[in-house]
Amino acid sequence: MGRPVNHQRRADLLDAAVDYAVEHGFAELSWRPVASALGVSTTTLVHHFGTKEQMLEAILGRLRERTFAATSDAVGDQPDLASAARAVWARTSDPRQSAEFRLFFAVYGRALQAPQQFVEFLDRVVADWMRSLVDAQGPGTDPAAATRTATLVIATIRGLLLDLLTTGDRDRIQDAAETFLATLEHDAPPR
Amino acid sequence: MGRPVNHQRRADLLDAAVDYAVEHGFAELSWRPVASALGVSTTTLVHHFGTKEQMLEAILGRLRERTFAATSDAVGDQPDLASAARAVWARTSDPRQSAEFRLFFAVYGRALQAPQQFVEFLDRVVADWMRSLVDAQGPGTDPAAATRTATLVIATIRGLLLDLLTTGDRDRIQDAAETFLATLEHDAPPR
DNA sequence: CTATTTCTAGAACGATCGTGCTAGGAATGA
DNA sequence: TCATTCCTAGCACGATCGTTCTAGAAATAG
Numbered sequence: 001m002g003r004p005v006n007h008q009r010r011a012d013l014l015d016a017a018v019d020y021a022v023e024h025g026f027a028e029l030s031w032r033p034v035a036s037a038l039g040v041s042t043t044t045l046v047h048h049f050g051t052k053e054q055m056l057e058a059i060l061g062r063l064r065e066r067t068f069a070a071t072s073d074a075v076g077d078q079p080d081l082a083s084a085a086r087a088v089w090a091r092t093s094d095p096r097q098s099a100e101f102r103l104f105f106a107v108y109g110r111a112l113q114a115p116q117q118f119v120e121f122l123d124r125v126v127a128d129w130m131r132s133l134v135d136a137q138g139p140g141t142d143p144a145a146a147t148r149t150a151t152l153v154i155a156t157i158r159g160l161l162l163d164l165l166t167t168g169d170r171d172r173i174q175d176a177a178e179t180f181l182a183t184l185e186h187d188a189p190p191r
Numbered sequence: 192m193g194r195p196v197n198h199q200r201r202a203d204l205l206d207a208a209v210d211y212a213v214e215h216g217f218a219e220l221s222w223r224p225v226a227s228a229l230g231v232s233t234t235t236l237v238h239h240f241g242t243k244e245q246m247l248e249a250i251l252g253r254l255r256e257r258t259f260a261a262t263s264d265a266v267g268d269q270p271d272l273a274s275a276a277r278a279v280w281a282r283t284s285d286p287r288q289s290a291e292f293r294l295f296f297a298v299y300g301r302a303l304q305a306p307q308q309f310v311e312f313l314d315r316v317v318a319d320w321m322r323s324l325v326d327a328q329g330p331g332t333d334p335a336a337a338t339r340t341a342t343l344v345i346a347t348i349r350g351l352l353l354d355l356l357t358t359g360d361r362d363r364i365q366d367a368a369e370t371f372l373a374t375l376e377h378d379a380p381p382r
Numbered sequence: 383c384t385a386t387t388t389c390t391a392g393a394a395c396g397a398t399c400g401t402g403c404t405a406g407g408a409a410t411g412a
Numbered sequence: 413t414c415a416t417t418c419c420t421a422g423c424a425c426g427a428t429c430g431t432t433c434t435a436g437a438a439a440t441a442g
Contacts, residue, residue: 002387003439009389025304027218030429041391042430048389052430102303109300112293112356113216122357144366151367152347155354159346165303166313175335176342183374193417194409200419221399232421233400239419243400389438398429408419 010048013038017045017055018062022099026106029056053117060107060121067104068128070097075136082184084136085153089177092161093170102165129154149184156180201239204229208236208246209253213290217297220247244308251298251312258295259319261288266327273375275327276344280368283352284361293356320345340375347371 016038021029024037031042031052038045049055071091078084091097108125111118133150134143160180164173207229212220215228222233222243229236240246265278282288299316302309324341325334351371355364 001385001441003389005388006439025301027301027304031431032428043392043432044390046431105296106300106304108353109297110216110218113218113297126354126357147363148367148370151351151354151363152371155350155364155367156343156347157350158353159348159350160342162299162349163317163342163346166317172338172342173346176339176346179339180343192411192415194419196418197409222401223398234422235420237401383442385440385442387438387440389436391434391436393432393434395432396430399427400425401427402425403423404421406419406421408417410415410417412413412415 013040013045013048014058014062018059018066021059021063022103026060026103026110029059057118057120060111060118063100063103063107064121064124064128067097067100070100072129072132075132078136081133081137081149081153082181084133085157085184086181088153089157089160089181092157093164093174093177098165101161105162105165126154153184204231204236204239205249205253209250209257212250212254213294217251217294217301220250248309248311251302251309254291254294254298255312255315255319258288258291261291263320263323266323269327272324272328272340272344273372275324276348276375277372279344280348280351280372283348284355284365284368289356292352296353296356317345344375 017034020034020037024033029052031045035042035045045055049058071088074087074091075084078087092101107118107121111121111125115122130147130150133153134146137146137149156177160173160177164170167173208225211225211228215224220243222236226233226236236246240249262279262282265282266275269275269278283292298309298312302312302316306313321338321341324344325337328337328340347368351364351368355361358364
């Protein structure tokens with residue numbers, strides 16, 4: 001009985017809030033500016049998200065979904081880890097995603113200083129990728145070697161992405177990425 | 192004429208402020224709590240640092256000095272890049288420095304979303320290390336290869352450090368680090 | 383229609399924010 | 413000594429913060 005809950009409304013507001021965060025930065029998220037930009041009142045946001053902490057949680061959860069989905073679905077289509085890593089790097093280094101990754105690292109850095117508040121983000125920001133990249137190496141791979149390689153791929157791609165977002169030296173970083181990807185191709189068959 | 196400027200006083204306050212930031216996080220830096228923790232008035236901080244933006248700039252500048260100094264001075268003592276990278280990683284992954292590196296990444300993420308405000312940090316956070324690691328490869332190395340290798344070393348170490356600060360899985364990450372360092376040793380002599 | 387629940391807005395609360403003003407003690411040169 | 417400059421503190425200002433309260437419009441079931 002009564003008016004039914006509109007879940008789509010919350011999802012739309014959340015997506016718009018993430019867009020706002022991508023544009024204006026994670027550090028400057030407060031009810032009033034966000035509400036103003038979204039064309040609603042602060043009360044509306046409070047109604048749908050609860051407290052500000054919960055809104056931040058929702059935003060970074062949605063952001064993690066976005067960034068993971070935007071790059072990980074290419075992994076499944078690749079025959080081996082080297083191809084998968086190459087596909088991930090291609091999508092990761094896409095300039096059209098740079099704003100979203102900037103927000104990603106802003107959230108990441110903040111989460112490292114408030115682990116109890118962003119526990120889910122920290123739990124999944126590495127683990128989701130580990131799972132995906134271990135799977136990409138096939139069931140025949142030695143688990144220890146697969147874990148080692150996946151760890152290295154995640155770290156290198158994120159480190160290179162940090163460099164790219166910092167300096168914008170695409171040529172230099174792409175050169176280094178090629179070198180790394182080449183080692184994956186040569187070492188992929190565990191000899 | 193008049194009372195001379197006490198530069199040491201500002202330096203001491205700055206160091207204490209960095210300590211506070213390391214402990215309490217970069218996101219929660221405001222005059223009053225910092226002043227209270229340091230046992231001074233907000234007026235004193237304003238007098239020595241000017242605006243809050245200038246204090247943040249001073250803090251992250253000092254932080255970058257600290258983190259760079261704590262790890263880079265080992266580079267000069269090493270005979271080749273592989274040894275240098277190994278020494279850097281050993282210091283970087285030292286648990287006693289984890290709080291400082293957490294702050295480092297918090298600042299880094301925030302800087303990526305406000306590049307004009309943290310321009311000096313972004314200019315130097317990669318460049319200082321590039322210089323140091325290119326030098327470590329000796330004058331005989333091909334410049335392009337040296338740049339490529341230095342880029343990869345910086346990215347990998349920072350990516351692995353991110354993972355370590357996130358998950359704390361020291362064994363897994365150390366294992367991946369060893370693999371990476373081994374490739375440096377085998378490829379170091381440009382054959 | 384009525385009853386009930388959701389959605390939205392506006393106003394107001396106390397708290398905290400950065401900053402400016404005022405003023406007095408501390409340390410120097412003349 | 414006196415004049416000058418630095419250092420420090422207390423206070424107040426306007427702005428913004430997260431949150432709560434009140435109330436009306438919208439959408440459902442009966």
